[in-house]
Amino acid sequence: MAAYASCEGPSMAHCTPDKPREECGVFGVYGKSPGVDAASLTYLGLYALQHRGQESAGMATSDGRSVVIHKEMGLVAKVFPDEVLSGLGGHISVGHVRYSTTGSSRVENAQPLLGRCKYGPVAIAHNGNLVNTLDLFKELEAEGSVFQSTLDTEVVLHLVARSEAQDVEEAVRGAARRLQGAYSIIVLAGDKLMAMRDPHAIRPLCLGESQDAYFISSETCGLDTVGARLIRHVGPGEMVTIDGGGVRFSQAVPARRRAVCVFEFIYFARPDSEIDGVNVHLARKRMGQALAHEYPVEADMVIAAPDSGISAAIGFAEALGIPYDTGLTKNRYVGRTFIQPSQTMRELGVRIKLNPIADLVAGKRVVMIDDSIVRGTTSVKTIEMLRSAGAREVHMYVASPPVRYPCYYGIDTSARGELIASNHTIDEIREHLRADSLCYLSLEGLIEAMGPLGGELCLACLDGRYPVELPDAGAGHKHVLERCSKST
Amino acid sequence: MAAYASCEGPSMAHCTPDKPREECGVFGVYGKSPGVDAASLTYLGLYALQHRGQESAGMATSDGRSVVIHKEMGLVAKVFPDEVLSGLGGHISVGHVRYSTTGSSRVENAQPLLGRCKYGPVAIAHNGNLVNTLDLFKELEAEGSVFQSTLDTEVVLHLVARSEAQDVEEAVRGAARRLQGAYSIIVLAGDKLMAMRDPHAIRPLCLGESQDAYFISSETCGLDTVGARLIRHVGPGEMVTIDGGGVRFSQAVPARRRAVCVFEFIYFARPDSEIDGVNVHLARKRMGQALAHEYPVEADMVIAAPDSGISAAIGFAEALGIPYDTGLTKNRYVGRTFIQPSQTMRELGVRIKLNPIADLVAGKRVVMIDDSIVRGTTSVKTIEMLRSAGAREVHMYVASPPVRYPCYYGIDTSARGELIASNHTIDEIREHLRADSLCYLSLEGLIEAMGPLGGELCLACLDGRYPVELPDAGAGHKHVLERCSKST
Amino acid sequence: MAAYASCEGPSMAHCTPDKPREECGVFGVYGKSPGVDAASLTYLGLYALQHRGQESAGMATSDGRSVVIHKEMGLVAKVFPDEVLSGLGGHISVGHVRYSTTGSSRVENAQPLLGRCKYGPVAIAHNGNLVNTLDLFKELEAEGSVFQSTLDTEVVLHLVARSEAQDVEEAVRGAARRLQGAYSIIVLAGDKLMAMRDPHAIRPLCLGESQDAYFISSETCGLDTVGARLIRHVGPGEMVTIDGGGVRFSQAVPARRRAVCVFEFIYFARPDSEIDGVNVHLARKRMGQALAHEYPVEADMVIAAPDSGISAAIGFAEALGIPYDTGLTKNRYVGRTFIQPSQTMRELGVRIKLNPIADLVAGKRVVMIDDSIVRGTTSVKTIEMLRSAGAREVHMYVASPPVRYPCYYGIDTSARGELIASNHTIDEIREHLRADSLCYLSLEGLIEAMGPLGGELCLACLDGRYPVELPDAGAGHKHVLERCSKST
């Protein structure tokens, strides 16, 4: 057991939260009777949401009075061995998995956050990113709050603690009215489990039920894993409260234009999940089909950049009647252990992660489908590998439009300077990748592929139109038209 | 650092090696100059071979005089963090990954084995399984040998140590003449690296070369990862010796009928590897195609039991012109961490590992392709899941013949009593699985799909004809004809 | 890295701090230049104060702007291996060692506490015990504070954060005015190091200086270890502030009657320390001499209950001219490792900790000197051991008066019901111990042995007169006269 903390000072103005752009997963359980083992169910839920965050995992459980918490760096299976799980009693719980792209990770930034305040012990788990954190931090510090982490989530805890509402449910609602940005939040307070989704419903959140318990989950795959059925997705600005009296819905803050994160569909969510009525795998297949219709190509074989391009590749191949095959083998052990191969190792072992099946691709015209290109570093290497394995042509097809703008709502798509499409033309990118051609799906194609949700998406990373205004907005929104390039 | 050992006594006769049927991977490096970092290259090779064994990993390195060893329970990335790797000097090395199906695992059974004998320090890594271990154990104990592990590999070490040969190379050859069974062995002794494959060439083994070093690897994917090209596969009974004078081939023991393990192709090896001239992915595709030809079916969709059925499923779908899709999502985090979900967890979380994409399969006639069925436990659950997700029909097609006989040569296919096909008819199995139909590839189809290697396979687990006689043979070899069942 | 926390709810009133009676040690460093390695110096200081707390250790360091913290369960040497120490930069620091008598120990109750507030990051280490914690807790929660631990120290942090003072020094002073009880506190805030001692100066605290740095330490042995000389002890209610301008003294709260804890002299402090002008070893020798004068005895040998009785035993032996010898050997390894022998072990191994030297004590009349008797459990066993080793007579002499009242100021002398002298006569205790005689030093003798400090002591555990009133006072203060008993 160890606790590290670090804090820049002396004044709050210099102390901006240090990892504002994480992606996370949240999961909550409310057992219908005291005998329900909430900790084990939360473990399963977090296991299903592991793809949303591999850096740390945690859960707080309650028997209606006492709250116990355990959180640690690492994957769910490492953080919660049997002896830890069995020590976490209670039939109510809230869990969290967290991802951070930087090396400096700290256990005190792991979630849920637990504190004791006038409403008793309160535990909070948060997926998303607030955009007015700094203002709230300054205000709360001026009023005498003490901060223990650098998470925007802690702001919520303090807002709750300072509420003058009669009960904790109203206190949580009051806190919500102060928040700006993207948030799907679960709050456990005593014998109540509450969940809220921001007014634009940017991050996913759904409610499920089994015979034994109610569940809140970032994605429906969490419900499936515990054998629960979906009740429904939480609406924009909506709050769900579960306690001894059952489930209640209320509007915590007024709903605004729905703007569900499109990147959940493009890359982030699990293919078997359904978000706000749309299945992720089928959406990706339709993106692949749309891409095929926009840029039909003659080729011997369609392959996917594993694993994220598979759904779109199948759709693309089907649409054009070109055989789909697995031209690249992915080492299933890379990136799954907490200890990663060092930089030296990655350089020595160019093929530690991916290997082409040379006997398959040699002499062939290959179309490789990827879900998106962020910085392009992996694509360069993959295309080079395919060529040295003997591929005659390598066409790079991307089942989404170019990512040109950073996300401020909880997905770390890198700083703008690192987004290859932000400062290069498609043709420059194609040359950089040394692809025979490079084609991106159009924004219109993407929107159409999203079906009924097409008009209710946050597309900010693609078109620069941010649904929630940023305190220091104004980043250029250069309109870009071209989306395809061929070598000549 | 800890060492556990346990040993049943008092007499050797009661002390049979306790895990005779593991599958493993071996990797060796011989740097062409002293500056070559053999440890890092071995790390990469073992990383690529990780699928051959996840229980323990180890390597011994040599600078031509001193040998240093490090081995531990766990995955390669856990066993060899940077600080350990950088402490392992030397330009020659031998590494090993080991798999064991039982819970009781012990670090002293990890490999390589290192001992000091008259030839100096000798490190040995072994993939395969000897069938005359007990006889050799008894003989060596009677002559005064002291055993530290329960590995058949230790027998090899003692045979070398007791040789009266002038040099270690001849001593290793002499030891080989005493061994019966399957073995691909790498021996590091001082400044020599030696490798041998048994007279039937049951387990794979190949030799590669880069600008800096020579390599020995269980599979070619190990060579690819370090950027080496294949020189050639080691032949039956052949020995490769690498030292300051370069590479020499010799016949350690007379070659016999080649009998390469067919299960490496069916299930075990990585799809991008090539064994004795045949690419694994393409062989699997051909098995799928053969299955399609033997049992054409009308269906809406072909899906694979992930991930091992994918290659065959693509071949099957292509042959019949039925769309291939990914009907099942696999949680990429299950089974990759050293700590596994407990039994309780597995029961609670029926869908912790696999989840159907309901929106895809609902109302469809689905053919699910698997590479093989051993005990059938996973298949039962998967078919049930597909049905509850709404699939109209579920047809189970297996791209290999029924596994009816245990393997004694290094793959743990379970005891015979646990092999479902060993004591049930195909129809009984189909009913047990609750599949609409169940079809297995014929032995002839399999052999044909294997192309030039078709006549040089060990098919013992399928037809009971063991290439190396067993000390206590005679298990019934009931001839079984039926391979397909349909519900009526 | 792991963090556990647990909190009883739902309302604060049920959530009293769970370990109010710990003894601790504090140490602070203010380097005179940025190059001073405060972390290493703090390590040494804490090492010297390790006897004041073995449960957890921690330190926070600052370069004048950023504050970094590391704390963990275990001994100083375990918590701060080289790689951790070298990662803690900065020339200012505050450290803490903590002791807890109960099994449930939690890393989040380790100190220092670090939080960020309007004054920037603030780290606090505390030795002592506040008696108005619960009132302050309730008040702060009502005002919206969020608590992360169950330490009274966290109250201080919140009082500072809520101050409306212009600077942090004044904020700390303001907080002090709210505290009741015993406290020696070190506060690190940005580039300032502050230290305060409660108005009665119950717990020790001193200021030292070397060529490179200023130091604050619970005991002078901390100063000796880093080669610093004592400037002076901090006075009652006094505050020391160290920053770029050097050292400043101020009166944080008005001084009251000095009441230095007598148990520091009797048992707790290290013999080479000097507290408020009195050397501990010499004070103990004088207690032994006083005991000899009060109860002269005829005996062959004086021995000490190791190690705490040694100083008094030497004084006692010298005063009566009886030879002093080491009749009991203490296993130097018991209790020094973090993992303690289990209860079973302790029962099996009656002599795991102490062993008599039978050849020495056989046939002898032995006087055993102990510093004090709290529950008497060890004394019973020791006397029994000496008898079974052949001692003819065993006289138990105690170099302090009977402990009859609990301490509320930071030393855990057990609950009153467990204090053997609280509900038994001396004669009953002697019979229980099966000693030939049992004599305690008189209160007057003790006071005289303390020399100039005699009139400025907290003697509450001996006479029930508490210098700081308790919220729920009124425990009976039965006056007890008898102090010696002999078997007849």
Next chain:
Amino acid sequence: MAAYASCEGPSMAHCTPDKPREECGVFGVYGKSPGVDAASLTYLGLYALQHRGQESAGMATSDGRSVVIHKEMGLVAKVFPDEVLSGLGGHISVGHVRYSTTGSSRVENAQPLLGRCKYGPVAIAHNGNLVNTLDLFKELEAEGSVFQSTLDTEVVLHLVARSEAQDVEEAVRGAARRLQGAYSIIVLAGDKLMAMRDPHAIRPLCLGESQDAYFISSETCGLDTVGARLIRHVGPGEMVTIDGGGVRFSQAVPARRRAVCVFEFIYFARPDSEIDGVNVHLARKRMGQALAHEYPVEADMVIAAPDSGISAAIGFAEALGIPYDTGLTKNRYVGRTFIQPSQTMRELGVRIKLNPIADLVAGKRVVMIDDSIVRGTTSVKTIEMLRSAGAREVHMYVASPPVRYPCYYGIDTSARGELIASNHTIDEIREHLRADSLCYLSLEGLIEAMGPLGGELCLACLDGRYPVELPDAGAGHKHVLERCSKST
């Protein structure tokens, strides 16, 4: 769990055992019934023998058929937490603690050693040092033995395994006939526990009994801790065999002149132990008294170099009627944790281990008694500390003769070049120490103080007369007469 091993090659001649001069402790248990918990009793015994070795600890236990082993780096309490202990069944056991002076320590050199041979599993624990290890190593390697460690103990295991005797007891006896040097060995084989002491009885070994079990222990303090009574010390060349038939004594090898290590009495053994009839504390007191008679001195105070000089200091003070006091406080936490303070720390913290009590020694003429001086580094620092604390005179008196010759029998007294008395006159040493006078006990005085054992000691480190011839003997045995020096 991890295993490291390293081995220099290529030929055995270069592979001398790397830590030939360790001091160790051994402990064995033979339960009189199967219900006896041998592991817990061995834990207690090793705990009592912890001073004989702090580097690693291990034990092997047997239920009469199976043998289980656990060994690890670290102190007994760390190596054997409850969960490990409770997993070690069996009523027979052998345990070991090991010390090594060098930093490179390896778990595979921890003891006991366990191997399986024709006699079944055999576990061996060894205290002492063989002087013909290299010859035996060479011979065994030539005959085909494989070595796993660099311990001379492994030679014993191989000699047993190669025996042609009918039973293991005779095989052990046969092995003993090949050994030269110092050894106290415990062998566990199946349902037999055997113990042997070398023909000179250099290292201690004794046999005890309680109601439940028989015990073998390096020192009697091990017997005391488990509540056993001493049966008797094992004689020169004697073997003790314990099995279902009870205890049998036999002469494994012919006894030779008894030569019990005098350093066990001077420094190594615990004061409450008795070796071959002589209590260690009383022997040390007599050494102090003899020193007083040889060099009477006028002084104000006698102090001990803690803790090893205490017994002698008490004897010295008593003999001259000078008050004994504790002038130096030792930090009880130094050296007790597995992680030691780093070199940097030791330099920064001159007083991390010892601190003078300035108020006591200031202005005084102090005699400091130490048990021995090996390299003199600590003495220099201690004397300097006493002077800077104000001592008027510091006289260094050593209760044993100068250590001038290395030990080859299991105590690491450093290489000869590092022994300060080996190449400096007493006067030079005194000047180096900056002592006012320096006096050593005479060899005659030491012998007399040893009483009946006086003529049966190994004094090789003092007089260079080695009882067992060394293979490459001939180190100069310069006769040195002077033993005292005073500053003038």
